[in-house]
Structures are given as C-alpha cells and as structure tokens.
Amino acid sequence: MAQEIEIEFKNLLSEDEYQKLYTYLSFETVEPIEQTNYYFETEDLKLRSKGAALRIRQKNDTWTATLKEPHPDGLLETHDQLPKETADLWMNNQFSDAPHVEKQLNKLGISPSDLLYIGSLTTHRKERQYKDTLVVLDHSFYYDESDYELELEASSKQQGEKIFAELLTTYQIAKRQTENKIKRFYQAKLKSE
Structure with a gap:
C-alpha cells in the first residue's frame, strides 16, 4: 500500500x-532496531509551511521514502520503496523513482527538483505489542542532541488516547507537548548553525 493514515501519540x-x-x-x-531518517526540504521551507515532512528511512536493508501530511485523524503517509542506489x-x-511521493508533492505545489538533503537522525528503537497497540521506545541522536521518547500507534484515535493516558498515569510520567522528530531535528540544526 502506498498510503496510510498514521494514528500516533508521542511523549x-x-x-x-x-x-x-x-x-x-x-x-x-x-530485539533492538536501528533506523536512520534522512530529511529533505526546499530552500524556502515549503514542506514545513504546509505542515508536511519528507524523509527516507533506512531500516535494515530497506530504504523507504515517506511524505507525511496533516490529516484529520493523524498523518497521511505516502510511501515509495527505493533501492539503496536511488x-x-x-x-x-x-531525485527520482518515487512516483507516489512525487504525485503528492505535486499536489502540494512542490517540485522534487527543489528538494535538498538537510541531514539525518538515527534512532535506537524497541517495539512491542501492548493492549492492541504498538508501544515504541526510542533513543534518538542528531547533531549534538539525544532524546528519549515514548510512541504509541493505534488503529483508532479513541483507543490510542485511552491506552496512552493509561500508560502515562500508571508509570507516573508527565504528559509533555512533544514535537515530532523532524521538528526536533530542525531545532537542533538551527542551534548548530
């Protein structure tokens, strides 16, 4: 499937x-998973201005281009599998060989030829099923920063909110406004410049 709605909660x-x-x-x-996100943007930050983000994720021997866009239930993700050479x-x-992503970029009024590679973020991840959701613990590294994050993916917003709130309450973790990884990456990038 080239598109999916991601319903995710972060802290x-x-x-x-x-x-x-x-x-x-x-x-x-x-088992731990190591993955690296390679981020892309236009010089005038067109993706960011539309609330969108573009990355290639390397996980094991797979390379997946993903465009994330706002959606009422979470994020609309559009994917293309890429060979390493691409x-x-x-x-x-x-930029080439990403027909699904390119189609969505065109809908946003963004030409792939305007995209620039801006850097990477590496995550050491652990995932497990928990009460019909996927609970993820991430330790991410980018520029001179590192952070720890809890993510929860659910099949519905209501179920995700319930289980996420239960986890935070049970383990006495304060709910924090949490930017997504690319926004945290951008903030660190700006600090390093």
Missing part, C-alpha cells in the same frame, strides 16, 4: 522514565 521522556518503561514493559526481551542519489540532491 518525550527523561532517561529515568525511559528506563522505568523499559523494565516494567519487559523491553529487554525485544536513496544515495537523493542524498546528492538527484
């Missing part, structure tokens, strides 16, 4: 909160 964590969830939810038995071209500002 930044302190290192202690991360360790608490790691232990209490038995994440030590889960991903390498993208990081050299030569």
Whole structure:
C-alpha cells in the first residue's frame, strides 16, 4: 500500500522514565532496531509551511521514502520503496523513482527538483505489542542532541488516547507537548548553525 493514515501519540521522556518503561514493559526481551531518517526540504521551507515532512528511512536493508501530511485523524503517509542506489542519489540532491511521493508533492505545489538533503537522525528503537497497540521506545541522536521518547500507534484515535493516558498515569510520567522528530531535528540544526 502506498498510503496510510498514521494514528500516533508521542511523549518525550527523561532517561529515568525511559528506563522505568523499559523494565516494567519487559523491553529487554525485544530485539533492538536501528533506523536512520534522512530529511529533505526546499530552500524556502515549503514542506514545513504546509505542515508536511519528507524523509527516507533506512531500516535494515530497506530504504523507504515517506511524505507525511496533516490529516484529520493523524498523518497521511505516502510511501515509495527505493533501492539503496536511488536513496544515495537523493542524498546528492538527484531525485527520482518515487512516483507516489512525487504525485503528492505535486499536489502540494512542490517540485522534487527543489528538494535538498538537510541531514539525518538515527534512532535506537524497541517495539512491542501492548493492549492492541504498538508501544515504541526510542533513543534518538542528531547533531549534538539525544532524546528519549515514548510512541504509541493505534488503529483508532479513541483507543490510542485511552491506552496512552493509561500508560502515562500508571508509570507516573508527565504528559509533555512533544514535537515530532523532524521538528526536533530542525531545532537542533538551527542551534548548530
């Protein structure tokens, strides 16, 4: 499927909160995943101005281009699988072979030829099923920053809100306004310039 609606809840964590969830939810038995997001934007920040974001995610030996756009129930994600050689071209500002993403970019009035590679963020991730949701613990690294994050993916907004609130309450974690990874990446990028 080239498109899907992502219903996701996020909360930044302190290192202690991360360790608490790691232990209490038995994440030590889960295989770690390392993934790297390579981010793209236009020089005049057209994607950002439309609330959208574009990345290639490298996970194991797969490379997936994903355009995220606002949607009433979460985020509309449009995907294209890429061979590594094509991903390498993208990081050299030569865009091709992403028909689904390109179609959506055109709808936003953005030409792929205007895109620029702006940097990467690497995440050490653990995922597990929990009460019909997917609970994710992330430790991310970008520029001179690192952070810990709880994510919860659900099939409905109502179910996700309920389980997410339950997790925060049960483990006494303060609910925090949490920007998505690309916004945190941008903030760190601006600080480093």
